[in-house]
Amino acid sequence: MTDSIYTAACLYKLPDTEIIAVSPKTGPASIECFYEEHLSAIGVFQEIVKGDREESCDAYIISCFGDPGIFAAREVTKKPVVGIAEAAIATAKFLAPNFSVITLLDRTVAAVQEVIHRYGAAQFCKSIRSTGLGVLDFEADFDRGLEALARESKKAVDEDKAECVLLGCAGFVDFVESLRKNLGVPVLDGVSPAVKYAEILVQMGLETSKINTFAFPPEKEVKGFTIF
Amino acid sequence: MTDSIYTAACLYKLPDTEIIAVSPKTGPASIECFYEEHLSAIGVFQEIVKGDREESCDAYIISCFGDPGIFAAREVTKKPVVGIAEAAIATAKFLAPNFSVITLLDRTVAAVQEVIHRYGAAQFCKSIRSTGLGVLDFEADFDRGLEALARESKKAVDEDKAECVLLGCAGFVDFVESLRKNLGVPVLDGVSPAVKYAEILVQMGLETSKINTFAFPPEKEVKGFTIF
């Protein structure tokens, strides 16, 4: 999946942009519930600190449609941090009056709802539909995954009157091209636009507001993990 | 003011991007109330149709922090249309948990509120502050304008706890640099980021969803104006 994300991230990047796609050293194989979001966060922080210290990264993209610590990540670095859900939502709002999200499982609907609320998008969201398949199902059987995404996307357009479809999992980037063909509305993943948003924030010289909420964490003893 | 906007639009544009900055042939000298928003809309539509037919424009930016017909403009063309208010808001949300907007006059607060609601940003907006000066005052006396913007920006940060400041008028682009120096939070105009959002939508091959709400207007007799 990291390879797919890397490919999607490179699709529209500027020539000079260098993408480093990493899967954190700690955490679960995929993120399909609140628990796994939290398990992923530590590794996300570690990669960001490494990016700041060793790789001189200009910005960070968190490739999960849920929330494995985005606000916290904005505390950890002053470089821009872009989540793929907010990137997809921001893009949809420029193109359509509303959208639906296709998520993995019934149980991940709640996490998408939290994200939708957090970014002020509840009034634009027509529905959150689940495919009933997990991350590994999509990796194991492309055709079955495509069929499920196409089916739910079509229902979102026909039944829920969505005028744009967001793919609610970083693992769905492989399906964007195929889905766009027949649906008649924009189909957006979050990975490609997140790269573009990161690029333009860097280009405009903008950094995270450090005045209060997203200030660096206080220096303090942390047991069990080494982040900084 | 069109020159200032042109300069701001060029600040961060890609080398290959060509900016055509136009002031519509019809409409008021500036936009400071709902009435003037409406008077501006006809000219906006005419420029967009001209851009589609004669100039092969790839995208359109509407440089008004209020709403001189953005949804209607998305009906008129299939090319992306970006408003500067939504561009500024989208940018702020990547950088800070909240923001305040500095607008011209007490009477324009209501128009900003409509825009804030339309883009789902009410939950992020700490305050809308007015300078008490009109567009022409800012053009006539730079120092007085800067002083007013600096004063209200500082109040937004200190009293309203805003962690980002949005400049709620295209005419404020000249003041961005000076304001950024001492405020301690990101100061954003909408013109520069709007150019960047337009660029990336074009680069990703995305166009306005034409399936329903933003479909082209029906062909129909229009008395008094020639748009198409």
Place this chain on the structure above:
Amino acid sequence: MTDSIYTAACLYKLPDTEIIAVSPKTGPASIECFYEEHLSAIGVFQEIVKGDREESCDAYIISCFGDPGIFAAREVTKKPVVGIAEAAIATAKFLAPNFSVITLLDRTVAAVQEVIHRYGAAQFCKSIRSTGLGVLDFEADFDRGLEALARESKKAVDEDKAECVLLGCAGFVDFVESLRKNLGVPVLDGVSPAVKYAEILVQMGLETSKINTFAFPPEKEVKGFTIF
């Protein structure tokens, strides 16, 4: 359609009330999208100024369920301005705990939603249903129009549990009587109640608040249109 509106406006007017029904000199033949709302606004302003100067009108009614410039119209004159959507909504709220709106087309649902929000009625609105027919279809074939309105009204009551039905187009005034017969809930157009609201505002000597948001527009050069 102006004749139908005139007839509906006269239905319940006081004996001394004089109705002047005008179709603005500029604008589209009907209003079925955001673009056409904006095209209509200039003509609306011109008629209001003419009404103030030449006809000593006491109040103005804007007979469109969408928003062809109502807030702007309140800036242009100090006389009360009443829109038919807000008139229908205000009436419904006195009679029922909720309502549905029947609109023309799928694409006009979004414009009705804006209006519903603007008047603080989202919590009362059970659904917005579209007939799939345009303004001219209703004019061309009464029976087909009636059938479509009756069908959607019944669905609003039976499926969406609406306890009142609002007809979301000024052109629907011809159908009110027929629709009321069998539906079992109040069926409201906005034209007749708008006349009554205008009458009582005049009778009570009330005018638009001119202290800030709805103050007269600043005197300013306007290119291309003569309003004042």
Place this chain on the structure above:
Amino acid sequence: MTDSIYTAACLYKLPDTEIIAVSPKTGPASIECFYEEHLSAIGVFQEIVKGDREESCDAYIISCFGDPGIFAAREVTKKPVVGIAEAAIATAKFLAPNFSVITLLDRTVAAVQEVIHRYGAAQFCKSIRSTGLGVLDFEADFDRGLEALARESKKAVDEDKAECVLLGCAGFVDFVESLRKNLGVPVLDGVSPAVKYAEILVQMGLETSKINTFAFPPEKEVKGFTIF
């Protein structure tokens, strides 16, 4: 106070309209808390049933800015029932983009908030200000009452940026004229407009929707009170 309300109710009534102003036979001398709202409701129902049976009333006005059983009253009769808070709010929305309410006491702010929410007016309400005086204080000392109302109204306009002021107690009708003189924004009581709304609902032949929520109460034994 019933006399004052009668006078206010007659101010703008049509010549043929007959006003019957009654103070229910049971209940508290004034309404200044939730408890007193409930104590008043029984008498309200009794008067409505009497009005239906003995006086052939065409509509009912409940002259309390709080809620002594308005929804219940709509169950008890099919004739229109108009509350003075909703009448004042509906009027304000035709005239101004927002309003403030002046209420009696700090403790009645919560009841006004409930009413504001119930009528979908939260987005228009700039503030609810209390005078610190009770109903009887206003009756006992006109000048002191006027001074308190004028002071809070002015603060609502100057500090809270209200563009219309609603008088949040039926007992305030005596003060409307004096308050209007210097404030510069519309000052509205609810009694006069409620009469006008009742008149026009009757004139248009409209009655409460009886299909579900406001259907007549089921016939049932009631201990302790005789209503029907």
Place this chain on the structure above:
Amino acid sequence: MTDSIYTAACLYKLPDTEIIAVSPKTGPASIECFYEEHLSAIGVFQEIVKGDREESCDAYIISCFGDPGIFAAREVTKKPVVGIAEAAIATAKFLAPNFSVITLLDRTVAAVQEVIHRYGAAQFCKSIRSTGLGVLDFEADFDRGLEALARESKKAVDEDKAECVLLGCAGFVDFVESLRKNLGVPVLDGVSPAVKYAEILVQMGLETSKINTFAFPPEKEVKGFTIF
């Protein structure tokens, strides 16, 4: 029904807790509309005053899922007052991300909606479903009542994706046990948890905040009823 409530109230009470279950001396035989809510309130206040004066009650439970005067009851006594709707909602929120409510009749949906809003639970409420049966139907035919509750509960889970079911009538306490067996989600009545909440408020020495909104009613003449 008072017996059923008593039984449910005793189910989980602490050994030392004494339950006094009373049906007020005045009011309707059951509560199935807004009108009946108001008719019940007087008797509720009388019982509370009696409880304070004669029975040294430590807390009060109002066993109606609607609102027969809960805020008013909090004015009448300083002892904690717990409603069964808020008790059920509070419990559900500890156990599930959302819930549905099963109410009696279509007409009682609106009263439940008011309660849901009042307790800030709109964002958690998936649906309010009605059985189509009245209170007396449930008393007259247990099996028919159970079948209706089971059917709507299952629809709430399967169709509305509710993850918890609240029984929206005190009379449903007899059905809890049977409903829990097969549904697969928590099924909650409000009576048992209300007793527990009352117990713990008493145990922690907490009383209603009397500083403003819920202060004791002012001493005042009340015609027709003797409460204090």
Place this chain on the structure above:
Amino acid sequence: MTDSIYTAACLYKLPDTEIIAVSPKTGPASIECFYEEHLSAIGVFQEIVKGDREESCDAYIISCFGDPGIFAAREVTKKPVVGIAEAAIATAKFLAPNFSVITLLDRTVAAVQEVIHRYGAAQFCKSIRSTGLGVLDFEADFDRGLEALARESKKAVDEDKAECVLLGCAGFVDFVESLRKNLGVPVLDGVSPAVKYAEILVQMGLETSKINTFAFPPEKEVKGFTIF
């Protein structure tokens, strides 16, 4: 601080309730930002699994007013999980029409806001005030901490009209008694009521709904942490 929490947890517990107060083996010394919330979550999950496997715990209390993984914790176990913020909020709603929260620092206001929204309490929250002191400041200097809490609590009551005060940090439990003396409104910490809510959920035999959102996490390889 764990000792203080233990003491507060025991204040009102039932005689048979055994409290095990633990500070997770991993994580930061205190929680004062989003980052530290995430760092704490892993340890919380580990303690819960240990509690389930080794200590036969009947319920879990997470003693942080922010959110170190409460939804995730509900996935990890089927036993009830109670957070102290939701416990404090639930208690306040039984006692007062609104409340304010006193939090540590300006930067923790945002985390409290998230919690307030998550529990549907935005409509009840008058203000969130910060003391400007960190967790360790409160531990180091009791008098200074008390003075800060008393000052902000008083402002919440006097200026923000709060009728109940919530102490927004587990570390504030030591100050409850002193604060209650002079404030005139209920002062609530979340620890003591959380224990009571946990007790009653256990007593009523209730467990977390496992049907969907809070189902156990899928079995899956997790790198770097051992939780189950």
